Amino acid sequence: MSVRPPDKVQPIQAVEEFSFNCGPEVPCFTECCRALDLVLTPYDALRLRHRLGLDSAAFLERYAVIEEHQDEAFSLVYLAMLEDERRRCPFVGPAGCTVYEDRPAACRAYPIGRGLRLTPCRSHLQELFVLVREDHCRGFEENRSITPEDWMADQGLEPYNRFSEAMLPLLRHPIILQGWQPTPEQQQEYLHTLYQLEYFRRRVAAGEISLPDEAEVKGQEAAELDDYQLLLAAIKWLPTTWPGHKSDGRLDK
Ligand code: SF4
Ligand code: SF4
Structure with a gap:
């Protein structure tokens, strides 16, 4: 063989x-x-x-x-x-x-x-x-x-690369590099937020989510964003729910 x-x-x-x-x-x-x-x-x-x-x-x-x-x-x-x-x-x-x-x-x-x-x-x-x-x-x-x-x-990769770059601080977040293991609930939140955007949109519209300053939009405005803009906001919001997160990507001591 x-x-x-x-x-x-x-x-x-x-x-x-x-x-x-x-x-x-x-x-x-x-x-x-x-x-x-x-x-x-x-x-x-x-x-x-x-x-x-x-x-x-x-x-x-x-x-x-x-x-x-x-x-x-x-x-x-x-x-x-x-x-x-x-x-x-x-x-x-x-x-x-x-x-x-x-x-x-x-x-x-x-x-x-x-x-x-x-x-x-x-x-x-x-x-x-x-x-x-x-x-x-x-x-x-x-x-x-x-x-x-x-x-x-x-090959038209510019928008794909832009989103990959937005994902990098999330995927290479210091807490992940230090070996943090998300709970099953945090795993679900990751998939729901990033791959089921209707879920994130509903929560934003209901005022359950307070978007961080770096998302550059407030809740009310976010409800009116198109899916691509909302995905960028979701990518910035998700790590703020993780333990010890600071907006600059550092960890609390
Ligand atoms: S990328 Fe696929 S289709 Fe294109 S040349 Fe290579 S094997 Fe063939
Ligand atoms: S999605 Fe990718 S793997 Fe599937 S047919 Fe198109 S180019 Fe090929």
């Missing part, structure tokens, strides 16, 4: 060129749209459910698998693959991605991986790129040179 060699991942600079193209003309077209462990960010899920015209509960029930992960404080929301032999993505069709304009960030970014890290003082973000070469992907044989920076722009 042949053993598949590990996928090759190499660091790449933002302005360093690589050869790649993808589209119906490549021989492997849609070969990658199956058997994926594709994590949906709250923004991915919101874009997809708007596209599909579903409320959050229906979207999660039909298209998501929620699982704990040993390296993460909070459960991850995965896109559920079909239960057929090839474990296809539910959105792949003969002509390609049927949700193309709203496909998740991971689908857009491949073959580039973008990492972010907070500087030690937590005041700036550093951007790092890697190039991921999957064995089945023939896109690297295409005659098109592009840089990670231009690929990101070409």
Whole structure:
């Protein structure tokens, strides 16, 4: 039995060129749209459910698998693959991605991986790129040179990146880095707040939630925000419910 060699991942600079193209003309077209462990960010899920015209509960029930992960404080929301032999993505069709304009960030970014890290003082973000070469992907044989920076722009990643950056202080909150384990109730609150925005909207409208100053909107105004603006407010509000939170992301001594 042949053993598949590990996928090759190499660091790449933002302005360093690589050869790649993808589209119906490549021989492997849609070969990658199956058997994926594709994590949906709250923004991915919101874009997809708007596209599909579903409320959050229906979207999660039909298209998501929620699982704990040993390296993460909070459960991850995965896109559920079909239960057929090839474990296809539910959105792949003969002509390609049927949700193309709203496909998740991971689908857009491949073959580039973008990492972010907070500087030690937590005041700036550093951007790092890697190039991921999957064995089945023939896109690297295409005659098109592009840089990670231009690929990101070409694939419409700007709003996705903006939401990822907003999530970073939450996902890399000092209390999480110190190994804090949320309670089951806090886990539920995380999923409800970020993936079931109707729940957060109801609570804001009912005056149950007092938004922090950094959310830059007050309760009454928040009830009138669109879902994307409200998600940004929710991302800023959630850590304020965690023990020892200070608005600058430090911990009480
Ligand atoms: S969402 Fe679209 S691009 Fe992403 S795996 Fe599914 S079919 Fe492919
Ligand atoms: S395997 Fe690579 S080139 Fe082929 S469709 Fe997927 S991303 Fe594009």
